[in-house]
Amino acid sequence: xxxxTGMKTIDVRFPxxxxxxxxxxxxxxxDYSAAYLILSTDDPNDFAGHGFVFxxxxxxxxxxxxxxxxxxxVLDREVEPMLANMGQTWRxxxxxxxLRWLGPEKGVMHMAIGAVINALWDLKAKRAGLPLxxxxxxxxxxxxxxxxxxxxxxxxxxxxxxxxILRSAEDGKAKRxxxxxxxxxxxxxxxxxxxxxxxEKLSRxxxxxxxxxxxxxxxxxxxxxxxxxxxxxxARAVVGPDIKIAIDANQRWDVDQAVAWVKKLEEFDIxxxxxxxxxxxVLAHAAIAKAISPIPVATGxxxxxxxxxxxxxxxxxxxxxxLDASRVAGxxxxxxxxxxxxxxxxxxxxxxxxxxxxxAVQHLSMFDFVAVSGDREERFIxxxxxxxxHFVEPINVHSGMYWPPQLPGAxxxxxxxxxxxxxxxxxxxxxxxxVEA
Amino acid sequence: xxxxTGMKTIDVRFPxxxxxxxxxxxxxxxDYSAAYLILSTDDPNDFAGHGFVFxxxxxxxxxxxxxxxxxxxVLDREVEPMLANMGQTWRxxxxxxxLRWLGPEKGVMHMAIGAVINALWDLKAKRAGLPLxxxxxxxxxxxxxxxxxxxxxxxxxxxxxxxxILRSAEDGKAKRxxxxxxxxxxxxxxxxxxxxxxxEKLSRxxxxxxxxxxxxxxxxxxxxxxxxxxxxxxARAVVGPDIKIAIDANQRWDVDQAVAWVKKLEEFDIxxxxxxxxxxxVLAHAAIAKAISPIPVATGxxxxxxxxxxxxxxxxxxxxxxLDASRVAGxxxxxxxxxxxxxxxxxxxxxxxxxxxxxAVQHLSMFDFVAVSGDREERFIxxxxxxxxHFVEPINVHSGMYWPPQLPGAxxxxxxxxxxxxxxxxxxxxxxxxVEA
Numbered sequence: 027x028x029x030x031t032g033m034k035t036i037d038v039r040f041p042x043x044x045x046x047x048x049x050x051x052x053x054x055x056x057d058y059s060a061a062y063l064i065l066s067t068d069d070p071n072d073f074a075g076h077g078f079v080f081x082x083x084x085x086x087x088x089x090x091x092x093x094x095x096x097x098x099x100v101l102d103r104e105v106e107p108m109l110a111n112m113g114q115t116w117r118x119x120x121x122x123x124x125l126r127w128l129g130p131e132k133g134v135m136h137m138a139i140g141a142v143i144n145a146l147w148d149l150k151a152k153r154a155g156l157p158l159x160x161x162x163x164x165x166x167x168x169x170x171x172x173x174x175x176x177x178x179x180x181x182x183x184x185x186x187x188x189x190x191i192l193r194s195a196e197d198g199k200a201k202r203x204x205x206x207x208x209x210x211x212x213x214x215x216x217x218x219x220x221x222x223x224x225x226e227k228l229s230r231x232x233x234x235x236x237x238x239x240x241x242x243x244x245x246x247x248x249x250x251x252x253x254x255x256x257x258x259x260x261a262r263a264v265v266g267p268d269i270k271i272a273i274d275a276n277q278r279w280d281v282d283q284a285v286a287w288v289k290k291l292e293e294f295d296i297x298x299x300x301x302x303x304x305x306x307x308v309l310a311h312a313a314i315a316k317a318i319s320p321i322p323v324a325t326g327x328x329x330x331x332x333x334x335x336x337x338x339x340x341x342x343x344x345x346x347x348x349l350d351a352s353r354v355a356g357x358x359x360x361x362x363x364x365x366x367x368x369x370x371x372x373x374x375x376x377x378x379x380x381x382x383x384x385x386a387v388q389h390l391s392m393f394d395f396v397a398v399s400g401d402r403e404e405r406f407i408x409x410x411x412x413x414x415x416h417f418v419e420p421i422n423v424h425s426g427m428y429w430p431p432q433l434p435g436a437x438x439x440x441x442x443x444x445x446x447x448x449x450x451x452x453x454x455x456x457x458x459x460x461v462e463a
Numbered sequence: 464x465x466x467x468t469g470m471k472t473i474d475v476r477f478p479x480x481x482x483x484x485x486x487x488x489x490x491x492x493x494d495y496s497a498a499y500l501i502l503s504t505d506d507p508n509d510f511a512g513h514g515f516v517f518x519x520x521x522x523x524x525x526x527x528x529x530x531x532x533x534x535x536x537v538l539d540r541e542v543e544p545m546l547a548n549m550g551q552t553w554r555x556x557x558x559x560x561x562l563r564w565l566g567p568e569k570g571v572m573h574m575a576i577g578a579v580i581n582a583l584w585d586l587k588a589k590r591a592g593l594p595l596x597x598x599x600x601x602x603x604x605x606x607x608x609x610x611x612x613x614x615x616x617x618x619x620x621x622x623x624x625x626x627x628i629l630r631s632a633e634d635g636k637a638k639r640x641x642x643x644x645x646x647x648x649x650x651x652x653x654x655x656x657x658x659x660x661x662x663e664k665l666s667r668x669x670x671x672x673x674x675x676x677x678x679x680x681x682x683x684x685x686x687x688x689x690x691x692x693x694x695x696x697x698a699r700a701v702v703g704p705d706i707k708i709a710i711d712a713n714q715r716w717d718v719d720q721a722v723a724w725v726k727k728l729e730e731f732d733i734x735x736x737x738x739x740x741x742x743x744x745v746l747a748h749a750a751i752a753k754a755i756s757p758i759p760v761a762t763g764x765x766x767x768x769x770x771x772x773x774x775x776x777x778x779x780x781x782x783x784x785x786l787d788a789s790r791v792a793g794x795x796x797x798x799x800x801x802x803x804x805x806x807x808x809x810x811x812x813x814x815x816x817x818x819x820x821x822x823a824v825q826h827l828s829m830f831d832f833v834a835v836s837g838d839r840e841e842r843f844i845x846x847x848x849x850x851x852x853h854f855v856e857p858i859n860v861h862s863g864m865y866w867p868p869q870l871p872g873a874x875x876x877x878x879x880x881x882x883x884x885x886x887x888x889x890x891x892x893x894x895x896x897x898v899e900a
Contacts (some may be wrong), residue, residue: 052560052563053560053561053564054560055560055561056560056561056564057561081561081564081565082560082561082564083561083564084532084535084559084561084562085529085532085561085562085564085565085572087528087532088525088528088529088532088565088571088572088575089565091524091525091528092522092525092571095521095522095524095525098521122521123489123490123491123492123493123519124490124492124493124494124518124519124520124521124522125521125522126489127490127493127518127519127520127522128518128522128525128526128570128571128574129569129570129571130714130741130742130765131741131743132566132569132570132743132767133565133566133569133570133571133572133573133767134525134529134565134570134571134572135522135525135570135571136570137565138525177717177741178717178740178741178744178747179717180717180718180719181717181718181719181747181750277567280614280615280616280617280618281617281618282617282618303615304567304568304614304615304770305567306568306569306767306768306770306771306774307615307770307773307774308745308746308774309745309774309777309778310615310618313618328567330569330570330743331743333741333743333744334743336744337743337744337745337746340746341746
C-alpha cells in the first residue's frame with residue numbers, strides 16, 4: 027500500500043493575449059492558463075499523477091485555490107483503493123455536501139474536482155503502463171458502468187442502458203483498435219479562424235489547413251456581420267466546396283439574432299453553428315436548432331455537467347456534442363456524457379485547443395470509438411496549433427488526423443521547466459522585462 | 464469624489480453542525496458560513512458597504528479567495544460613478560471574459576461578483592439613507608430597467624416588457640408601501656422541519672409555529688419514505704387542516720422517484736414540493752410538475768443565474784420561484800429574476816435561512832410587492848430562526864410576518880465582534896477547546 031503524500035498546485039499562465047491567438051467574439055484577450063495539480067505518493071519509485079483545469083487567465087489563482095481545498099480528500103489516503111474504485115472516489119468528492127453547496131456540480135469547485143479525478147486517472151494509467159484511452163478500452167462494461175453516477179440521469183440513461191451500449195460495442199473492439207492505430211482519428215482545425223486575424227492571414231492559414239489534410243476548418247464569428255460574411259466568402263473561396271467550414275459565435279447571440287445571423291451566412295455551406303447563445307440555455311439552443319435546421323448546432327465546451335448535457339440531448343438542443351476535458355468533473359463524468367451521446371445517437375466532436383485540451387481529450391474520443399459508440403463518421407477532434415511543445419507527449423497530428431498517444435498516462439503532463447518558467451507571476455516569462463517586451 | 468480603498472474579506476463560520484440545525488436529506492452537517500466582504504472608501508466619514516456569499520462550511524475559503532480576485536475591479540475606483548451606474552458596474556464584472564471562463568455566470572466566481580455588487584448596493588443604500596427595499600422602490604422604471612442585462616433574456620423578457628411591468632406597478636405604489644409598513648409581508652417557517660429533529664421536537668416546534676401566527680411550515684423529506692409519512696402525519700395532526708405544509712427534498716430524487724414519493728405524501732395536503740431533483744434540471748422539474756399537478760413545484764435556491772430561471776419559467780418547471788440573495792450575481796440579477804417572474808405571473812417565495820439570507824432577501828420581496836408584481840397573495844418569505852443575533856439589524860418577524868427593515872443599507876451587515884469571534888479558524892469560537900466542547 028502507498029499513500030498520497032504530495033499535492034502541489036501551480037498557477038501556470040501563457041501570455042497568449044500578446045498575439046491575439048485564441049481571440050473570439052467573447053474572449054478578446056485570453057492568456058491560456060492551467061490551474062495545475064501534481065499528486066505524488068510515498069513510494070519513491072511511483073509515478074506522479076498530473077491534472078489541470080484550463081482557464082484563460084484572471085481567476086486561475088482562484089481555480090488553483092479550489093483544487094487545494096480538496097487536500098483533505100486526497101492527502102494521506104491509500105492510493106490503491108482510490109484507484110481501484112474510481113466511481114466511489116468520484117462520488118466521495120462530488121457528493122461532499124459542504125463543497126457541493128458551492129455549485130452544485132458546476133463552476134470552479136466542480137472543475138477542481140475534475141483536476142483531482144484526472145490526476146488520479148493519470149496515475150492509474152501510468153501504473154497500468156497504458157495510455158488512458160487504452161486503459162479505459164480495456165475495462166469491462168461492468169467496470170465502466172461502475173464509474174458513473176447515474177443520479178439525475180435515470181430519465182434518460184439507466185445503468186442497464188449503459189451496459190447494453192457497452193456490451194454491443196464489445197463486438198469489433200479489437201478491429202477498431204487496429205483501425206485507430208493504422209488510420210488515426212479525424213481532426214478539424216480552428217487555427218485559421220481566430221477573430222483577431224487579418225483576411226490575409228485567414229486565407230493563408232486556410233490554404234495551409236487544406237494542404238495539411240484537414241477536411242474541416244472553423245471560423246470565429248459574431249462580432250460584426252459584414253466582417254463575418256466577408257471572412258466566410260474568403261475562406262470558402264480558398265478551401266473550395268469539399269472542405270467543411272464550421273462557425274463559432276462563442277455565446278454572442280440571443281435567439282432571434284442567432285437565427286437571423288446564421289441565415290445571412292448559410293449560402294456558404296455551414297458545417298455547424300457553435301455556441302450560438304448562453305451555454306446554459308437548452309431551450310434557446312433547441313429553438314435555434316429548429317429554426318436553422320438542417321444546419322446542426324454544436325455546444326458543450328462550457329456545459330457544466332452531465333445533467334445539462336442530458337437536457338440538451340432530450341430537447342434536441344445540440345446535434346454535435348462538444349465535451350471538454352477539464353470543464354466537468356473529470357474522466358468519470360465524461361464517460362457518462364459519452365454514454366448519453368451514444369444513447370441518443372448524437373456525434374461527439376470534442377472541444378480542444380487552449381493549453382493541453384488537445385492532449386487530454388483525444389483519449390476520450392479514441393476510447394469512445396473503440397469501446398462506446400464504435401463510430402468515427404463525421405466525428406472530429408478540434409485541433410489548434412498552440413502550446414503543444416510544453417507537453418511530455420505532445421499531440422501527434424498530421425494528414426488531418428490525430429494519431430493515438432503511446433505513452434502511459436492521461437496526457438496532462440507538462441514539462442517541468444515549463445512549470446517553472448510560466449508559473450504566475452514568479453516565472454521568468456512573467457517578469458516585467460519579458461512580458462512587456 | 465471618493466475612491467474605494469479598502470476591500471476586506473473574512474471567512475466567517477458558525478459551528479451549526481454541532482446541533483444538527485439545518486440538516487436535510489443532502490446536507491447532513493452544515494456549518495453555516497459567510498464569505499464576507501467589507502468595502503470602504505477614502506472618505507473617513509463615509510459608510511462601509513457589506514456583502515457576503517452564504518456557504519455551508521468547507522470551501523468558504525475558496526469563496527473568499529474568489530471575492531478577493533475581484534480587487535482589481537474595485538480598488539482605487541471612484542465610488543460615485545460605480546454607484547450611479549449599477550447596471551454598467553454589473554456588466555463590467557460579469558462580462559470580464561477571463562473571469563467569465565470560470566463559469567460562465569455560475570458557481571463560485573459568479574457568487575463572488577454577487578458579493579461585490581451587493582456590498583456596493585449596501586453602500587448606495589446607506590448613502591441614500593434608505594433601506595434597500597425603499598431605495599429600489601424609489602427608482603423610476605427606466606432606472607430599474609437600466610440595472611438589468613437583457614442578454615440571453617430577450618426571448619422571454621425585453622426591456623420594453625420590463626418597462627411595461629414596472630410602469631403598470633406605479634399605480635398604487637404609495638398605497639402598497641403603506642400596507643407593507645402597517646401589515647408586514649407574510650413569512651413561513653422551516654424551523655420545525657429539519658431532518659435531524661425528533662418527532663417530539665417537530666411536534667413542539669410545529670405547535671409553536673402555529674401559535675406564533677405562521678400560516679405555512681415546511682418539512683425536510685427525502686431520506687426515508689416511512690419516516691416522511693410519519694413526520695407528515697405528525698405535523699398535520701399538530702397544525703390542523705388550515706395551515707399549509709410544504710415539503711423540501713433538497714435535490715434528493717430522480718424524476719420517477721420524485722413522483723412516486725410525492726404520491727405517497729399527497730394525502731397530507733402538500734403546499735409545494737421543493738427541490739425534488741437536480742437544481743439544473745429544467746426538463747425534469749417540468750416532468751415532475753406535470754405528473755404531480757396541481758401540487759406546485761418550487762425551486763431556485765441553487766438556481767445559478769437568470770438564464771436558468773428563464774427556462775424554468777418557459778418550461779413550467781416551477782410554480783413557486785425561490786430566489787436567493789447570494790446565489791446569483793447580486794441585486795441586479797435578482798431584479799431581473801423578479802421581472803421574469805412577473806412576466807410569467809409566477810409567485811416568488813424567496814429562499815432564506817442559513818446566515819443572513821433572511822436579512823438580505825426580505826428587501827427583494829418588499830421591493831417586489833411595492834414596485835414590481837404588486838402582489839403578496841400566497842407569497843411568503845422563508846423564515847428560519849438561526850443566527851439573527853449576529854446582525855446589526857436582525858429581521859423583525861412576529862405574528863407570522865416579516866416587518867420592513869428600517870435602517871439604511873441592504874441588510875448584510877454582521878456585528879463587528881461576530882466577525883472577530885467566528886473568523887475561521889482564528890476566532891475564539893473555533894479554538895479546539897471551544898469547538899470540541
